[in-house]
Amino acid sequence: MSSYDPSAVETRWQQYWKENKTFKTPEDHDKPKYYILDMFPYPSGSGLHVGHPEGYTATDILARYKRMKGFNVLHPIGWDAFGLPAEQYAIKTGTHPRETTEKNINRFREQLQMLGFSYDWDREVNTTDPDYYKWTQWIFLQLYNKGLAYEDEVPVNWCPELGTVLANEEVIDGKSEVGGFPVIRKPMRQWVLKITEYAERLLDDLDDLEWPDSTKEMQRNWIGKSIGAEIDFQIKEYDDKIRVFTTRPDTIFGATYMVLAPEHHLVNKITTDEQRKEIDQYVEEAANKSDLERQEVKNKTGVFTGAYAINPVNGKEIPIWVADYVLAHYGTGAIMAVPAQDERDWEFAEKFDLPIIRTVQPPEDFDGTAYTGEGPAINSDFLNGMEIAEAKEKITAWLEENGVGKKSVNFKLRDWLFSRQRYWGEPFPIIHVDGKHKPLPESELPVTLPEVDDFQPTKSGEPPLARAKDWVKTTDPETGKEAIRETNTMPQWAGSCWYYLRYISPEFDGGPVEENEEKYWMPVDLYVGGAEHSVLHLLYARFWHKVLYDCGVVSTKEPFKKLVHQGMILGEMEYTAFEKDGKTISADDAEGLDEVLRIPLSESDVEKRGDRFVMKGTEITVEARAHKMSKSRGNVINPDDVVDQYGADSLRLYEMFMGPLEQVKPWSTKGVEGVNRFLNRSWRLFLGEGEVEQLNITDVEPTLDQLKTLHEAIKKVTEDIEAMRFNTAISALMIFVNEANQWDSVPKSIAEAYVLLLSPFAPHIAEELWSKLGHKESLAYAEWPELNEEYLKSDTIDYPVQVNGKVREQIQVPADKAKDKEFVIGLAKQQEKVQKYLDGSTIVKEIFVPGRIVNLVVKPN
RNA sequence: GCCUGGGUGGCGGAAUUGGUAGACGCGUCGGACUCAAAAUCCGAUGUUGGCGACAACGUGCGGGUUCGAGUCCCGCCCCAGGUACCA
Numbered sequence A: 001m002s003s004y005d006p007s008a009v010e011t012r013w014q015q016y017w018k019e020n021k022t023f024k025t026p027e028d029h030d031k032p033k034y035y036i037l038d039m040f041p042y043p044s045g046s047g048l049h050v051g052h053p054e055g056y057t058a059t060d061i062l063a064r065y066k067r068m069k070g071f072n073v074l075h076p077i078g079w080d081a082f083g084l085p086a087e088q089y090a091i092k093t094g095t096h097p098r099e100t101t102e103k104n105i106n107r108f109r110e111q112l113q114m115l116g117f118s119y120d121w122d123r124e125v126n127t128t129d130p131d132y133y134k135w136t137q138w139i140f141l142q143l144y145n146k147g148l149a150y151e152d153e154v155p156v157n158w159c160p161e162l163g164t165v166l167a168n169e170e171v172i173d174g175k176s177e178v179g180g181f182p183v184i185r186k187p188m189r190q191w192v193l194k195i196t197e198y199a200e201r202l203l204d205d206l207d208d209l210e211w212p213d214s215t216k217e218m219q220r221n222w223i224g225k226s227i228g229a230e231i232d233f234q235i236k237e238y239d240d241k242i243r244v245f246t247t248r249p250d251t252i253f254g255a256t257y258m259v260l261a262p263e264h265h266l267v268n269k270i271t272t273d274e275q276r277k278e279i280d281q282y283v284e285e286a287a288n289k290s291d292l293e294r295q296e297v298k299n300k301t302g303v304f305t306g307a308y309a310i311n312p313v314n315g316k317e318i319p320i321w322v323a324d325y326v327l328a329h330y331g332t333g334a335i336m337a338v339p340a341q342d343e344r345d346w347e348f349a350e351k352f353d354l355p356i357i358r359t360v361q362p363p364e365d366f367d368g369t370a371y372t373g374e375g376p377a378i379n380s381d382f383l384n385g386m387e388i389a390e391a392k393e394k395i396t397a398w399l400e401e402n403g404v405g406k407k408s409v410n411f412k413l414r415d416w417l418f419s420r421q422r423y424w425g426e427p428f429p430i431i432h433v434d435g436k437h438k439p440l441p442e443s444e445l446p447v448t449l450p451e452v453d454d455f456q457p458t459k460s461g462e463p464p465l466a467r468a469k470d471w472v473k474t475t476d477p478e479t480g481k482e483a484i485r486e487t488n489t490m491p492q493w494a495g496s497c498w499y500y501l502r503y504i505s506p507e508f509d510g511g512p513v514e515e516n517e518e519k520y521w522m523p524v525d526l527y528v529g530g531a532e533h534s535v536l537h538l539l540y541a542r543f544w545h546k547v548l549y550d551c552g553v554v555s556t557k558e559p560f561k562k563l564v565h566q567g568m569i570l571g572e573m574e575y576t577a578f579e580k581d582g583k584t585i586s587a588d589d590a591e592g593l594d595e596v597l598r599i600p601l602s603e604s605d606v607e608k609r610g611d612r613f614v615m616k617g618t619e620i621t622v623e624a625r626a627h628k629m630s631k632s633r634g635n636v637i638n639p640d641d642v643v644d645q646y647g648a649d650s651l652r653l654y655e656m657f658m659g660p661l662e663q664v665k666p667w668s669t670k671g672v673e674g675v676n677r678f679l680n681r682s683w684r685l686f687l688g689e690g691e692v693e694q695l696n697i698t699d700v701e702p703t704l705d706q707l708k709t710l711h712e713a714i715k716k717v718t719e720d721i722e723a724m725r726f727n728t729a730i731s732a733l734m735i736f737v738n739e740a741n742q743w744d745s746v747p748k749s750i751a752e753a754y755v756l757l758l759s760p761f762a763p764h765i766a767e768e769l770w771s772k773l774g775h776k777e778s779l780a781y782a783e784w785p786e787l788n789e790e791y792l793k794s795d796t797i798d799y800p801v802q803v804n805g806k807v808r809e810q811i812q813v814p815a816d817k818a819k820d821k822e823f824v825i826g827l828a829k830q831q832e833k834v835q836k837y838l839d840g841s842t843i844v845k846e847i848f849v850p851g852r853i854v855n856l857v858v859k860p861n
Numbered sequence B: 001g002c003c004u005g006g007g008u009g010g011c012g013g014a015a016u017u018g019g020u021a022g023a024c025g026c027g028u029c030g031g032a033c034u035c036a037a038a039a040u041c042c043g044a045u046g047u048u049g050g051c052g053a054c055a056a057c058g059u060g061c062g063g064g065u066u067c068g069a070g071u072c073c074c075g076c077c078c079c080a081g082g083u084a085c086c087a
Helices: A006-020 A051-068 A084-093 A097-114 A130-145 A195-208 A213-223 A249-254 A273-288 A291-296 A343-352 A388-401 A515-521 A536-551 A639-646 A648-657 A669-687 A704-722 A726-740 A748-758 A763-772 A821-830 A832-838
Strands: A033-038 A072-074 A149-159 A164-166 A184-193 A225-235 A241-246 A257-260 A303-310 A317-322 A334-337 A405-411 A430-433 A436-439 A473-475 A482-485 A526-528 A573-580 A583-585 A597-601 A606-609 A612-615 A621-626 A796-803 A806-814 A841-849 A853-860
Touching: A006 A097, A006 A648, A006 A763, A033 A051, A033 A515, A051 A072, A051 A526, A051 A648, A051 A704, A084 A097, A097 A639, A130 A149, A130 A436, A130 A536, A195 A213, A195 A225, A195 A536, A213 A536, A225 A249, A225 A388, A241 A249, A241 A257, A241 A334, A249 A388, A273 A303, A273 A317, A334 A343, A388 A405, A606 A621, A612 A621, A639 A648, A639 A669, A648 A669, A648 A726, A648 A763, A669 A726, A669 A748, A669 A763, A704 A726, A704 A748, A726 A748, A748 A763, A796 A821, A796 A832, A806 A821, A806 A832, A821 A832, A821 A841, A821 A853, A832 A841, A832 A853
Parallel strands: A033 A072, A033 A526, A257 A317, A796 A853
Antiparallel strands: A149 A164, A149 A184, A225 A241, A225 A303, A225 A405, A257 A334, A303 A317, A430 A436, A430 A482, A473 A482, A573 A583, A573 A597, A573 A621, A606 A612, A796 A806, A841 A853
8 A cells, every 4th residue: 555545544543543442531630621522413314414524523623632732631422312303203104213313323423433533432422311311300300399390381382293392492483493384372281491580690601601702692682681660550440550561661751552462461351341342352363373473464453452551650541452562471561652762662653543752852853753762851751851871760760769660670581491292302200199290209210211102192182101001100109199190201402401511420320420520520611513502502501500500510600611613514606597488597687586497507607707607708697606505405415425535534624624613614525635635745745656655754853944844834733723723724734745845855753743733633644644653552642742933933034115005125134133123124225126116205204013014105205 | 673793816715913915725727747548746827907027906885094904993785694573
């Protein structure tokens, strides 16, 4: 074997790492630790796609680098294996989800091992393993015992097609996120977790996290804290009051009507006989509508109840309406409407001819409708003239003094609907005795999934677990009374809420995580995963973590110190022409037209014209863009194929070389060939090109030039890995190889250092070269090459010389004179080309930036 | 609408505190090797003008600050992601 053969090299080293347990996590706590975590995958039937190795390679590079830097590294992987696809497959085929899941996991494991990731395979976790979900159930019991889990009859997102309830976050545009089936609202008994109790902490603790700003902002918006006031409005002729929440108590003098949500508890009571028929009909219609239908209707609708409320600040009677633009589940489900300062109220008031009173003076040139900007208060009695902030304070104090309101904080965040009517999830450790729910004692855990004959919900709509009649019927271990088991299961989020803890002590049976190990390894130093988990998974995991913190199970307030999202990888760039009625038309004209044919073009058929692409030699514009990979589009790149053709090292290297990790970027097979060529050049740099393998390495002292080339690479690669700029780190490695290829042979010490620099990115080829250099051991724990700044120095410094900001000449200055302003500027002025621009002008200013630039500012005489 | 990002050659991208725009890779063109091809190697490659050294222009658009702006400020346009009656 004289040329680089990736498959032979990669198989050999994967075997070696496995046999020698090279990446077993060290058990001592003597060294600094680094916990680097990937979001664990759902092992789907279609196997790994090219998006997975992107994040996994990034973390693997860091893990390998940190080991060489002397850290104890925890770098585990596992399986988020409960979930809908395996269950739907079971419904269709009768295959137990356990079997499907096991098969898929084996495939995933094989694929990950084929890519050479340095996971500690002894710490694999699997959320569907009873030894794992025992502790998921245990954590639920902690939540239950703290009063953070409760049962409620709530209108839920029921998806008839999937036969289950979905969380709000799993419903997109009124359809299920999985499968895109319609979702309707239906009241059902559900388990709910009181995440709202942690809203304030979940919000505050975001500040200290090294997370992308966009992600933190999304969580902030999701939690949605708003500060305002609660105000009570007396209902005329009733004892009852309507409590509203508002962020603009300062506008209360402009409240000209009130609105109750259709579900508000007072609607029925206060409706007058004349209005009853209309109100009842409206409320019923609203109840039957899905959220989607409510959103679809853009026109505001509503009905007058016939009742009036009294504005506490001025005693005015204002009508009370019912309208579905007020949401039952936000604030108090009722509002004071101030059309002059709220667009929604303005729209409603206009439609139903309700009065509008401005209480904030809009600017003179304002010609809009509702005015929400700054300005002095008007028509507001004792608030008149005050700016908004001051008026808010004043009115809130007044409300409190008069006992009709108080300062209040509201959150958009709602409690977490935690039960699903599925089979393939964690059973709740709950029994029902005499119609009351009751937790099972810890000793009863795990409550394992029963076998069932059918994985569908029962005819009466009960979850599939209800089919296991012997399992459902049980006895209360404490009292011996007859009991029935909870038949709901937990959502997929449950297992992923705490898996990062289980890796720390996967065998521990005294709790979810062993105390000393937890103290050493937590928090996760770096967490890498998709941006699609910005709110759901990351918010839920933070919530559980905080509960566990309160229970004393974990020692940190937050689980994930630093977070990075890898960007999506799109398919290859596609060029498309459009054809209508047999004629090719421009892409711009095709927009919005029906019956347009899309004709795929090859790159050679198109050229750039201005800022768009046209068909060669014509003015017809074409579409040029990369699309998401999808089976239907047929542009999916399979990692197995890439590995077959170019090897795992090339795949890893390419995915990192494509561009910044966080960015969305299109795939290019030509690009893979490029990095593959680079690996070949690296190989030949060491082994020459002859038939017989011959080391092209000499045991001589390197020259200063060679050392400079090496240390420039060391500096760049080291800094770039630390900052996760893998694309430019690889570019630095390429530059090194390009330079070293000019040498007659490579000094051994330099060759060794280069192999180590390459190893985190392309570990297989690096191990192979390392062993050819005479090493018997893996390089996984070899010391990372150390930078010596001395070698970076050069004898001369180049200065660009500018005249009026334009570069006109380059000068070389001896290093010892490089900071000498007079010398450098003097030399610059002497240059012939510079002289040309100085002729007939006077120098008015001389700019000298040491080590950077010279700029002579001249004025014509 | 609102909140985040982002817009640089034919393409992916580089430029770390304002200091030589286009590193590195792909593609393209030319050459070497070869009977030929592949592979490999060498060279060129932002645009325009010129035989030429060279010059002008050039980081989405329009202004501004500065000796100097891809980078900072103001006003727009476009693209991607998130969110949407949250009072």
